[in-house]
Amino acid sequence: VKPFSKEQFDSILCRAVKQYQEFNAISAFQEEKYILVKARGVCTRVRVADIVYAEIFNRKITIHTMEEDLEYYGKISELERQAGKDFYRTHRAYLVHFRYVVKYNASMVYLERGTAMMSKGRFSDFVKQYLKYNQRTMF
Template sequence: MRVAICDEDKESCAQLGQLIRRQEPECEVMYFHSVGQFLEVRRHFDILLLDIQTENMRGMEAARALRISGDDTVLIFVTARKEYAAEAFEVSAFYYLLKPVDEGKFCEVFQGACREVHRLENARGGQLFFQTKTRNFTVQKRDILYVESAKRQVEIHTLKENITVYATMKHMEAQLGKEFYRCHRGYLVNLAYVAGYGNGTVRLRNGENVYLAREKYSGFVKTYTEYLKRKGAALV
Protein backbone atom coordinates (compact mmCIF):
# COMPACT_ATOMS: atom_id res chain seq x y z
CA MET A 1 0.00 0.00 0.00
CA ARG A 2 1.30 3.45 -0.93
CA VAL A 3 0.71 6.38 1.45
CA ALA A 4 1.56 10.08 1.00
CA ILE A 5 1.87 12.60 3.83
CA CYS A 6 1.74 16.25 2.77
CA ASP A 7 2.47 18.67 5.62
CA GLU A 8 4.87 21.60 6.02
CA ASP A 9 5.49 20.51 9.61
CA LYS A 10 8.28 17.94 9.44
CA GLU A 11 7.69 16.79 13.01
CA SER A 12 4.05 16.11 12.19
CA CYS A 13 5.10 14.13 9.11
CA ALA A 14 7.50 12.04 11.16
CA GLN A 15 4.88 11.34 13.84
CA LEU A 16 2.28 10.23 11.30
CA GLY A 17 4.81 8.09 9.48
CA GLN A 18 5.75 6.30 12.70
CA LEU A 19 2.10 5.61 13.52
CA ILE A 20 1.50 4.22 10.05
CA ARG A 21 4.52 1.91 10.08
CA ARG A 22 3.59 0.70 13.54
CA GLN A 23 0.28 -0.54 12.09
CA GLU A 24 1.31 -1.43 8.54
CA PRO A 25 5.08 -2.12 8.38
CA GLU A 26 4.93 -2.95 4.67
CA CYS A 27 3.44 0.42 3.70
CA GLU A 28 5.43 2.60 1.31
CA VAL A 29 5.30 6.10 2.87
CA MET A 30 6.37 9.25 1.02
CA TYR A 31 6.70 12.68 2.63
CA PHE A 32 5.98 16.03 0.99
CA HIS A 33 6.52 19.36 2.71
CA SER A 34 4.64 21.45 0.16
CA VAL A 35 1.55 20.99 -1.99
CA GLY A 36 3.55 21.98 -5.06
CA GLN A 37 6.03 19.20 -4.40
CA PHE A 38 3.21 16.68 -4.02
CA LEU A 39 1.44 17.74 -7.23
CA GLU A 40 4.66 17.58 -9.25
CA VAL A 41 5.15 13.90 -8.45
CA ARG A 42 1.93 12.83 -10.23
CA ARG A 43 1.83 9.36 -8.70
CA HIS A 44 -1.22 7.54 -7.48
CA PHE A 45 -1.35 6.97 -3.71
CA ASP A 46 -3.79 4.68 -1.97
CA ILE A 47 -4.06 7.05 1.01
CA LEU A 48 -3.20 10.76 1.30
CA LEU A 49 -2.80 12.53 4.65
CA LEU A 50 -3.10 16.24 3.88
CA ASP A 51 -2.86 19.42 5.93
CA ILE A 52 -5.08 22.26 4.73
CA GLN A 53 -2.87 24.87 6.36
CA THR A 54 -0.09 24.90 3.76
CA GLU A 55 0.95 27.56 1.27
CA ASN A 56 -2.06 29.86 1.60
CA MET A 57 -4.52 26.97 2.05
CA ARG A 58 -3.39 25.13 -1.09
CA GLY A 59 -4.14 21.84 0.64
CA MET A 60 -7.79 22.07 -0.38
CA GLU A 61 -6.70 23.07 -3.87
CA ALA A 62 -4.64 19.89 -4.12
CA ALA A 63 -7.60 17.80 -2.99
CA ARG A 64 -9.84 19.35 -5.64
CA ALA A 65 -7.20 18.76 -8.32
CA LEU A 66 -7.08 15.08 -7.40
CA ARG A 67 -10.82 14.66 -7.64
CA ILE A 68 -11.06 16.55 -10.94
CA SER A 69 -8.45 14.20 -12.41
CA GLY A 70 -10.55 11.20 -11.36
CA ASP A 71 -8.15 10.05 -8.65
CA ASP A 72 -9.95 8.00 -5.98
CA THR A 73 -7.20 8.28 -3.34
CA VAL A 74 -8.57 7.84 0.18
CA LEU A 75 -8.14 11.35 1.58
CA ILE A 76 -7.63 12.16 5.26
CA PHE A 77 -7.24 15.78 6.30
CA VAL A 78 -4.94 16.26 9.29
CA THR A 79 -5.10 19.91 10.29
CA ALA A 80 -5.43 22.43 13.11
CA ARG A 81 -8.14 24.34 11.23
CA LYS A 82 -11.68 23.39 12.25
CA GLU A 83 -13.47 25.74 9.87
CA TYR A 84 -12.80 23.77 6.68
CA ALA A 85 -14.53 20.55 7.73
CA ALA A 86 -17.58 21.25 5.55
CA GLU A 87 -15.40 21.80 2.47
CA ALA A 88 -13.66 18.51 3.14
CA PHE A 89 -16.84 16.62 2.31
CA GLU A 90 -17.01 18.42 -1.05
CA VAL A 91 -13.86 16.55 -2.06
CA SER A 92 -15.07 13.24 -0.61
CA ALA A 93 -12.65 13.23 2.30
CA PHE A 94 -12.65 10.00 4.28
CA TYR A 95 -12.02 11.78 7.58
CA TYR A 96 -11.12 15.15 9.08
CA LEU A 97 -8.63 14.81 11.94
CA LEU A 98 -7.73 17.76 14.12
CA LYS A 99 -4.27 18.48 15.49
CA PRO A 100 -2.82 17.66 17.91
CA VAL A 101 -3.45 14.13 16.70
CA ASP A 102 -4.69 11.58 19.22
CA GLU A 103 -2.77 8.37 18.53
CA GLY A 104 -5.66 6.06 19.34
CA LYS A 105 -8.04 7.97 17.10
CA PHE A 106 -5.52 8.12 14.28
CA CYS A 107 -4.97 4.36 14.38
CA GLU A 108 -8.73 3.80 14.24
CA VAL A 109 -9.14 6.16 11.28
CA PHE A 110 -6.14 4.75 9.40
CA GLN A 111 -7.39 1.18 9.72
CA GLY A 112 -10.73 2.33 8.36
CA ALA A 113 -8.92 3.99 5.46
CA CYS A 114 -7.08 0.74 4.70
CA ARG A 115 -10.40 -1.09 4.55
CA GLU A 116 -11.70 1.59 2.19
CA VAL A 117 -8.68 1.10 -0.08
CA HIS A 118 -9.45 -2.62 -0.32
CA ARG A 119 -13.12 -1.88 -1.00
CA LEU A 120 -12.18 0.45 -3.85
CA GLU A 121 -9.82 -2.14 -5.30
CA ASN A 122 -12.59 -4.72 -5.34
CA ALA A 123 -15.03 -2.22 -6.84
CA ARG A 124 -12.61 -1.46 -9.68
CA GLY A 125 -12.86 -5.10 -10.71
CA GLY A 126 -9.26 -5.79 -11.57
CA GLN A 127 -8.18 -2.31 -12.63
CA LEU A 128 -5.01 -0.43 -11.75
CA PHE A 129 -4.90 3.38 -11.74
CA PHE A 130 -1.75 5.21 -12.84
CA GLN A 131 -0.55 8.75 -13.36
CA THR A 132 2.27 10.01 -15.57
CA LYS A 133 3.39 13.55 -16.35
CA THR A 134 1.03 13.69 -19.32
CA ARG A 135 -2.04 11.66 -18.38
CA ASN A 136 -4.07 9.60 -15.92
CA PHE A 137 -5.24 6.17 -16.97
CA THR A 138 -6.44 2.78 -15.84
CA VAL A 139 -5.11 -0.59 -16.95
CA GLN A 140 -7.08 -3.81 -16.82
CA LYS A 141 -5.06 -6.53 -15.10
CA ARG A 142 -6.24 -9.04 -17.69
CA ASP A 143 -4.59 -6.94 -20.45
CA ILE A 144 -1.13 -7.02 -18.85
CA LEU A 145 1.32 -9.51 -20.39
CA TYR A 146 4.17 -8.83 -18.00
CA VAL A 147 5.84 -6.12 -15.95
CA GLU A 148 9.52 -5.29 -16.32
CA SER A 149 11.74 -3.42 -13.88
CA ALA A 150 13.36 -0.27 -15.27
CA LYS A 151 15.53 1.34 -12.57
CA ARG A 152 13.17 3.48 -10.45
CA GLN A 153 10.30 2.75 -12.80
CA VAL A 154 8.45 -0.23 -14.19
CA GLU A 155 7.41 -0.89 -17.76
CA ILE A 156 3.98 -2.47 -18.08
CA HIS A 157 3.67 -4.52 -21.25
CA THR A 158 0.01 -4.76 -22.26
CA LEU A 159 -1.83 -6.16 -25.26
CA LYS A 160 -2.02 -2.66 -26.78
CA GLU A 161 0.99 -0.69 -25.58
CA ASN A 162 3.90 -0.44 -23.18
CA ILE A 163 3.50 2.01 -20.30
CA THR A 164 6.28 3.30 -18.05
CA VAL A 165 5.31 4.51 -14.57
CA TYR A 166 7.02 5.27 -11.27
CA ALA A 167 6.49 2.20 -9.08
CA THR A 168 8.47 -0.62 -7.51
CA MET A 169 8.27 -4.27 -8.47
CA LYS A 170 7.29 -5.05 -4.88
CA HIS A 171 4.34 -2.66 -5.14
CA MET A 172 3.26 -4.10 -8.50
CA GLU A 173 3.52 -7.66 -7.18
CA ALA A 174 1.21 -6.78 -4.29
CA GLN A 175 -1.27 -4.99 -6.57
CA LEU A 176 -1.44 -7.68 -9.25
CA GLY A 177 -2.03 -10.64 -6.93
CA LYS A 178 -1.87 -14.39 -7.43
CA GLU A 179 -2.61 -14.34 -11.17
CA PHE A 180 0.93 -13.02 -11.68
CA TYR A 181 4.26 -14.56 -10.73
CA ARG A 182 7.63 -12.95 -9.97
CA CYS A 183 9.69 -15.26 -12.19
CA HIS A 184 12.79 -13.08 -11.96
CA ARG A 185 13.73 -10.07 -9.85
CA GLY A 186 13.12 -7.92 -12.91
CA TYR A 187 9.94 -9.57 -14.24
CA LEU A 188 6.34 -10.25 -13.23
CA VAL A 189 4.47 -12.45 -15.66
CA ASN A 190 0.73 -12.89 -16.17
CA LEU A 191 0.09 -16.62 -15.86
CA ALA A 192 -2.84 -16.35 -18.27
CA TYR A 193 -0.43 -15.64 -21.15
CA VAL A 194 2.15 -18.33 -20.43
CA ALA A 195 2.60 -20.68 -23.38
CA GLY A 196 5.53 -22.67 -22.02
CA TYR A 197 8.75 -22.52 -20.04
CA GLY A 198 12.25 -23.95 -19.92
CA ASN A 199 15.94 -23.09 -20.43
CA GLY A 200 15.71 -20.07 -18.16
CA THR A 201 12.78 -18.43 -19.91
CA VAL A 202 9.01 -18.22 -19.83
CA ARG A 203 7.47 -18.17 -23.30
CA LEU A 204 4.37 -16.04 -23.74
CA ARG A 205 1.50 -16.56 -26.16
CA ASN A 206 2.52 -13.51 -28.20
CA GLY A 207 5.95 -15.04 -28.84
CA GLU A 208 7.92 -12.96 -26.33
CA ASN A 209 10.22 -14.53 -23.76
CA VAL A 210 10.95 -13.30 -20.24
CA TYR A 211 13.66 -14.48 -17.88
CA LEU A 212 12.98 -17.30 -15.43
CA ALA A 213 15.55 -17.29 -12.64
CA ARG A 214 16.98 -20.66 -11.61
CA GLU A 215 15.97 -20.13 -7.97
CA LYS A 216 12.42 -19.27 -9.08
CA TYR A 217 11.94 -22.32 -11.30
CA SER A 218 10.35 -24.76 -8.84
CA GLY A 219 8.13 -22.06 -7.36
CA PHE A 220 7.01 -21.02 -10.82
CA VAL A 221 6.16 -24.58 -11.86
CA LYS A 222 4.14 -25.12 -8.68
CA THR A 223 2.29 -21.81 -8.99
CA TYR A 224 1.59 -22.26 -12.70
CA THR A 225 0.32 -25.81 -12.15
CA GLU A 226 -2.02 -24.60 -9.40
CA TYR A 227 -3.19 -21.81 -11.69
CA LEU A 228 -4.05 -24.30 -14.45
CA LYS A 229 -5.98 -26.47 -11.99
CA ARG A 230 -8.02 -23.45 -10.83
CA LYS A 231 -8.88 -22.75 -14.45
CA GLY A 232 -9.96 -26.34 -15.02
CA ALA A 233 -7.16 -27.27 -17.42
CA ALA A 234 -6.44 -30.96 -17.98
CA LEU A 235 -2.89 -31.78 -16.81
CA VAL A 236 -1.05 -34.63 -18.54
Protein backbone atom coordinates in the same frame (compact mmCIF):
# COMPACT_ATOMS: atom_id res chain seq x y z
CA VAL B 1 -17.94 -48.35 -11.17
CA LYS B 2 -19.38 -48.75 -7.72
CA PRO B 3 -23.10 -48.27 -7.26
CA PHE B 4 -24.10 -45.09 -5.46
CA SER B 5 -27.33 -43.65 -4.16
CA LYS B 6 -29.27 -40.74 -5.59
CA GLU B 7 -28.48 -38.77 -2.41
CA GLN B 8 -24.73 -39.26 -2.89
CA PHE B 9 -25.04 -38.22 -6.53
CA ASP B 10 -27.07 -35.12 -5.62
CA SER B 11 -24.57 -34.17 -2.92
CA ILE B 12 -21.59 -34.46 -5.28
CA LEU B 13 -23.40 -32.60 -8.04
CA CYS B 14 -24.32 -29.76 -5.65
CA ARG B 15 -20.69 -29.45 -4.53
CA ALA B 16 -19.50 -29.36 -8.15
CA VAL B 17 -22.04 -26.66 -9.07
CA LYS B 18 -21.04 -24.62 -6.01
CA GLN B 19 -17.33 -24.85 -6.89
CA TYR B 20 -18.10 -23.84 -10.47
CA GLN B 21 -20.12 -20.82 -9.31
CA GLU B 22 -17.37 -19.76 -6.89
CA PHE B 23 -14.77 -20.07 -9.64
CA ASN B 24 -16.86 -17.95 -12.02
CA ALA B 25 -17.39 -15.31 -9.33
CA ILE B 26 -13.63 -15.11 -8.69
CA SER B 27 -12.90 -14.99 -12.42
CA ALA B 28 -15.46 -12.24 -12.96
CA PHE B 29 -13.92 -10.23 -10.12
CA GLN B 30 -10.43 -10.68 -11.57
CA GLU B 31 -11.71 -9.61 -15.02
CA GLU B 32 -12.98 -6.31 -13.59
CA LYS B 33 -10.02 -5.47 -11.33
CA TYR B 34 -8.12 -2.32 -12.34
CA ILE B 35 -4.98 -0.51 -11.25
CA LEU B 36 -4.13 3.15 -11.76
CA VAL B 37 -0.84 4.05 -13.41
CA LYS B 38 0.43 7.62 -13.40
CA ALA B 39 2.89 8.43 -16.18
CA ARG B 40 3.94 11.92 -17.28
CA GLY B 41 1.15 13.50 -15.27
CA VAL B 42 -1.58 11.36 -16.82
CA CYS B 43 -3.44 8.68 -14.84
CA THR B 44 -4.37 5.61 -16.84
CA ARG B 45 -6.67 2.84 -15.67
CA VAL B 46 -5.28 -0.59 -16.62
CA ARG B 47 -7.36 -3.75 -16.38
CA VAL B 48 -5.31 -6.34 -14.47
CA ALA B 49 -6.58 -9.17 -16.71
CA ASP B 50 -5.04 -7.39 -19.73
CA ILE B 51 -1.51 -7.27 -18.31
CA VAL B 52 0.70 -9.84 -20.06
CA TYR B 53 3.80 -9.06 -18.01
CA ALA B 54 5.70 -6.21 -16.40
CA GLU B 55 9.39 -5.47 -16.18
CA ILE B 56 11.45 -2.93 -14.28
CA PHE B 57 14.71 -1.23 -15.25
CA ASN B 58 16.22 1.73 -13.36
CA ARG B 59 13.03 2.15 -11.26
CA LYS B 60 10.91 2.47 -14.44
CA ILE B 61 8.20 -0.18 -14.76
CA THR B 62 6.94 -1.14 -18.20
CA ILE B 63 3.54 -2.85 -18.23
CA HIS B 64 3.03 -4.87 -21.40
CA THR B 65 -0.53 -5.57 -22.52
CA MET B 66 -1.62 -7.09 -25.82
CA GLU B 67 -2.38 -3.60 -27.16
CA GLU B 68 0.23 -1.27 -25.66
CA ASP B 69 3.15 -0.69 -23.32
CA LEU B 70 2.84 1.73 -20.39
CA GLU B 71 5.88 3.13 -18.57
CA TYR B 72 5.91 4.71 -15.13
CA TYR B 73 8.13 5.03 -12.09
CA GLY B 74 7.33 2.72 -9.21
CA LYS B 75 8.13 -0.49 -7.37
CA ILE B 76 7.46 -3.83 -8.97
CA SER B 77 6.71 -5.28 -5.53
CA GLU B 78 3.78 -2.85 -5.25
CA LEU B 79 2.50 -3.87 -8.69
CA GLU B 80 2.88 -7.53 -7.68
CA ARG B 81 0.75 -6.90 -4.58
CA GLN B 82 -1.94 -5.10 -6.58
CA ALA B 83 -2.01 -7.63 -9.42
CA GLY B 84 -2.89 -10.65 -7.29
CA LYS B 85 -2.28 -14.38 -7.29
CA ASP B 86 -2.54 -14.92 -11.06
CA PHE B 87 0.86 -13.25 -11.40
CA TYR B 88 4.31 -14.58 -10.55
CA ARG B 89 7.65 -12.87 -10.02
CA THR B 90 9.96 -14.98 -12.21
CA HIS B 91 12.95 -12.72 -11.64
CA ARG B 92 13.60 -9.61 -9.59
CA ALA B 93 12.87 -7.56 -12.71
CA TYR B 94 9.88 -9.50 -14.15
CA LEU B 95 6.27 -10.14 -13.15
CA VAL B 96 4.31 -12.45 -15.47
CA HIS B 97 0.61 -13.21 -15.79
CA PHE B 98 0.01 -16.97 -15.81
CA ARG B 99 -2.87 -16.52 -18.27
CA TYR B 100 -0.47 -15.53 -21.08
CA VAL B 101 2.25 -18.17 -20.54
CA VAL B 102 2.83 -20.18 -23.72
CA LYS B 103 5.84 -22.22 -22.60
CA TYR B 104 8.74 -22.04 -20.18
CA ASN B 105 12.09 -23.52 -19.31
CA ALA B 106 14.61 -23.04 -16.50
CA SER B 107 15.84 -19.71 -17.90
CA MET B 108 12.92 -18.11 -19.82
CA VAL B 109 9.15 -17.73 -19.84
CA TYR B 110 7.62 -17.32 -23.29
CA LEU B 111 4.40 -15.32 -23.29
CA GLU B 112 1.82 -14.55 -25.96
CA ARG B 113 3.55 -11.21 -26.33
CA GLY B 114 7.19 -11.18 -25.23
CA THR B 115 9.54 -13.10 -22.99
CA ALA B 116 10.65 -12.84 -19.38
CA MET B 117 13.77 -14.12 -17.67
CA MET B 118 13.50 -16.89 -15.06
CA SER B 119 15.69 -16.95 -11.96
CA LYS B 120 17.25 -20.34 -11.25
CA GLY B 121 16.03 -20.22 -7.66
CA ARG B 122 12.42 -19.48 -8.62
CA PHE B 123 11.91 -22.08 -11.33
CA SER B 124 10.61 -24.98 -9.21
CA ASP B 125 8.18 -22.73 -7.31
CA PHE B 126 7.05 -21.18 -10.61
CA VAL B 127 6.20 -24.65 -11.95
CA LYS B 128 4.19 -25.48 -8.80
CA GLN B 129 2.29 -22.19 -8.87
CA TYR B 130 1.63 -22.44 -12.61
CA LEU B 131 0.18 -25.93 -12.16
CA LYS B 132 -2.03 -24.66 -9.31
CA TYR B 133 -3.20 -21.80 -11.52
CA ASN B 134 -4.10 -24.24 -14.30
CA GLN B 135 -6.00 -26.49 -11.89
CA ARG B 136 -7.90 -23.47 -10.60
CA THR B 137 -8.82 -22.05 -13.99
CA MET B 138 -9.35 -25.05 -16.28
CA PHE B 139 -12.45 -27.20 -16.15
